[in-house]
Amino acid sequence: MQLRTLIVALLALSAPAAAVAAEPIQPVPAAKVKNAGMVELGKKLYFDPRLSKSGFISCNSCHNLSMGGTDNLKTSIGHNWQEGPINSPTVLNSSMNLAQFWDGRAKDLKAQAGGPIANPGEMAFTHELAVDMLNSIPAYKAEFKSVFGKDAANIDMVTDAIAAFEETLVTPDSRFDKWLKGDKKAISKTELEGYQLFKESGCTACHYGPAVGGNSFQTMGVVAKYDTKNKAEGLGGLTGKDVDRMKFKVPTLRNVEMTYPYFHDGEADTLEKAVDIMGKLQLGRTYSADEIAKIVAFLKTLTGKQPDFKLPILPPSTNDTPKPKPFG
Amino acid sequence: MQLRTLIVALLALSAPAAAVAAEPIQPVPAAKVKNAGMVELGKKLYFDPRLSKSGFISCNSCHNLSMGGTDNLKTSIGHNWQEGPINSPTVLNSSMNLAQFWDGRAKDLKAQAGGPIANPGEMAFTHELAVDMLNSIPAYKAEFKSVFGKDAANIDMVTDAIAAFEETLVTPDSRFDKWLKGDKKAISKTELEGYQLFKESGCTACHYGPAVGGNSFQTMGVVAKYDTKNKAEGLGGLTGKDVDRMKFKVPTLRNVEMTYPYFHDGEADTLEKAVDIMGKLQLGRTYSADEIAKIVAFLKTLTGKQPDFKLPILPPSTNDTPKPKPFG
Numbered sequence: 014m015q016l017r018t019l020i021v022a023l024l025a026l027s028a029p030a031a032a033v034a035a036e037p038i039q040p041v042p043a044a045k046v047k048n049a050g051m052v053e054l055g056k057k058l059y060f061d062p063r064l065s066k067s068g069f070i071s072c073n074s075c076h077n078l079s080m081g082g083t084d085n086l087k088t089s090i091g092h093n094w095q096e097g098p099i100n101s102p103t104v105l106n107s108s109m110n111l112a113q114f115w116d117g118r119a120k121d122l123k124a125q126a127g128g129p130i131a132n133p134g135e136m137a138f139t140h141e142l143a144v145d146m147l148n149s150i151p152a153y154k155a156e157f158k159s160v161f162g163k164d165a166a167n168i169d170m171v172t173d174a175i176a177a178f179e180e181t182l183v184t185p186d187s188r189f190d191k192w193l194k195g196d197k198k199a200i201s202k203t204e205l206e207g208y209q210l211f212k213e214s215g216c217t218a219c220h221y222g223p224a225v226g227g228n229s230f231q232t233m234g235v236v237a238k239y240d241t242k243n244k245a246e247g248l249g250g251l252t253g254k255d256v257d258r259m260k261f262k263v264p265t266l267r268n269v270e271m272t273y274p275y276f277h278d279g280e281a282d283t284l285e286k287a288v289d290i291m292g293k294l295q296l297g298r299t300y301s302a303d304e305i306a307k308i309v310a311f312l313k314t315l316t317g318k319q320p321d322f323k324l325p326i327l328p329p330s331t332n333d334t335p336k337p338k339p340f341g
Numbered sequence: 342m343q344l345r346t347l348i349v350a351l352l353a354l355s356a357p358a359a360a361v362a363a364e365p366i367q368p369v370p371a372a373k374v375k376n377a378g379m380v381e382l383g384k385k386l387y388f389d390p391r392l393s394k395s396g397f398i399s400c401n402s403c404h405n406l407s408m409g410g411t412d413n414l415k416t417s418i419g420h421n422w423q424e425g426p427i428n429s430p431t432v433l434n435s436s437m438n439l440a441q442f443w444d445g446r447a448k449d450l451k452a453q454a455g456g457p458i459a460n461p462g463e464m465a466f467t468h469e470l471a472v473d474m475l476n477s478i479p480a481y482k483a484e485f486k487s488v489f490g491k492d493a494a495n496i497d498m499v500t501d502a503i504a505a506f507e508e509t510l511v512t513p514d515s516r517f518d519k520w521l522k523g524d525k526k527a528i529s530k531t532e533l534e535g536y537q538l539f540k541e542s543g544c545t546a547c548h549y550g551p552a553v554g555g556n557s558f559q560t561m562g563v564v565a566k567y568d569t570k571n572k573a574e575g576l577g578g579l580t581g582k583d584v585d586r587m588k589f590k591v592p593t594l595r596n597v598e599m600t601y602p603y604f605h606d607g608e609a610d611t612l613e614k615a616v617d618i619m620g621k622l623q624l625g626r627t628y629s630a631d632e633i634a635k636i637v638a639f640l641k642t643l644t645g646k647q648p649d650f651k652l653p654i655l656p657p658s659t660n661d662t663p664k665p666k667p668f669g
Contacts, residue, residue: 069402085665270657320652332611
């Protein structure tokens with residue numbers, strides 16, 4: 014009797030959200046800001062190219078918040094114009110990923126944030142030099158002190174602050190989310206048909222949840238081998254296990270209209286190509302042109318509210334700030 | 342009698358502004374926005390790296406509005422990590438310059454804006470390709486149509502819009518401007534002494550007006566030759582005249598605390614060095630360390646209100662948009 018009472022109570026509680034709960038995709042929740050000061054500091058750091066050896070590359074260079082949190086290049090440009098090994102994933106909604114990077118080698122945003130700074134092919138700096146730079150600037154020191162209560166910044170605080178800022182980079186209120194929440198006019202008949210096809214043909218097996226992805230690692234090329242010159246092996250590169258070869262984190266499809274080109278190698282330059290290849294390689298299904306058009310129409314309803322904040326103004330370097338070294 | 346009446350009337354008119362008019366430096370006037378739509382469009386273009394061959398370099402890369410409208414590098418990084426020939430001047434208050442570029446080769450901001458896009462060492466694109474890119478994007482086309490009333494963008498509209506945005510990038514309300522306007526507590530005793538020394542020792546012969554510079558071309562190295570490995574010859578490079586060799590546009594000193602490093606070659610990495618060299622080379626005067634400190638203190642009062650707007654969100658490319666070519 015007690016159990017039945019509980020079930021009835023739970024059903025009553027969940028009733029208003031029933032329409033949402035029945036779908037494999039849920040609306041993107043608005044960001045909850047826990048520490049506004051830390052977010053503001055993280056925003057400055059995100060835009061500060063002095064975290065790179067050259068003084069030219071910031072987080073925002075490759076995860077450009079004006080462009081869907083990506084650089085819209087196949088693979089990124091790093092220090093000294095080095096060609097990056099993999100496509101820059103979007104930072105938007107990345108807090109919902111089960112892990113960070115395509116191969117999931119960072120467990121969270123904080124662990125991720127330190128990577129590119131010290132990667133010789135990306136920002137080519139060191140954590141020590143980045144922290145020295147920040148501690149040479151009184152306005153930064155004061156901000157770290159105010160946020161962390163310590164007299165000097167360290168790399169832990171830097172990555173905490175960047176992660177705190179990135180956690181705010183969610184994109185709620187897409188047309189699809191409005192539809193999920195009950196506004197049946199928010200998407201067109203074609204877009205709805207695209208969504209139904211997306212569900213029925215199995216895309217939601219991997220692309221589900223609020224981020225429409227980011228919840229699991231899956232093999233790129235289930236039904237047929239993915240043909241690429243890119244050398245990334247995904248999870249297999251980490252574990253060394255054959256079963257993990259070409260297993261990549263399923264990317265979010267939120268704002269996918271803005272995050273071209275697609276796949277870990279950036280080789281699909283249109284959504285149409287990406288959908289066609291996914292159908293063939295992951296589902297063993299050849300979508301017709303009409304079906305592809307419908308799915309693409311649906312995917313474009315996933316574009317949400319983009320970052321909405323003022324361009325941060327960075328505190329200037331002082332005479333004691335180490336100089337950037339762009340050329341050798 | 343008529344002339345006397347006129348003079349009396351003019352004196353009466355100018356009386357309230359007498360305190361300001363007596364100084365060689367005037368406050369920075371707030372921006373007058375003539376066409377808000379054009380400014381918004383220009384802001385997007387200013388931040389859009391798709392105006393470069395690589396899809397990676399925007400106007401904001403080298404004239405970074407988070408960092409005083411400069412890149413804070415000796416000379417800039419261009420396409421394929423090319424080392425630029427000259428220090429990137431600040432875009433802030435650049436509308437007040439008598440001409441653009443260090444050698445004044447562009448008569449105004451509109452003429453300047455097209456330069457870097459097509460410069461093989463900077464954005465390495467062509468005007469034609471830049472316009473093709475914009476016209477492939479319906480949201481851009483609609484915005485050009487709304488602002489210019491034409492169905493397709495052309496390079497004239499692009500440079501008009503960028504210039505319109507740049508005209509808004511003025512920095513009023515510095516502490517020094519507050520002092521100029523009568524708030525005698527806005528600057529300290531040391532800062533005021535620095536200003537008096539700046540005036541009395543002759544700096545204002547070249548650094549005058551609202552931008553504290555930008556009004557004339559002057560020879561770098563009047564009293565003694567400026568020793569540099571930089572090959573730029575300034576106005577002489579344009580006119581071929583010996584008298585114009587090493588004549589550069591006098592840079593604005595507004596926000597000079599943020600626009601390091603200094604001089605056309607970026608070789609002075611601190612304000613102290615810059616003041617010392619200017620004293621010796623332009624005025625034949627060796628300032629004491631105390632005098633330099635005072636002038637530097639004054640110069641730091643010239644930092645005004647920095648750009649204050651939301652990060653623009655760029656419309657995504659379409660399937661028809663030409664792809665960037667970062668690597669060859």
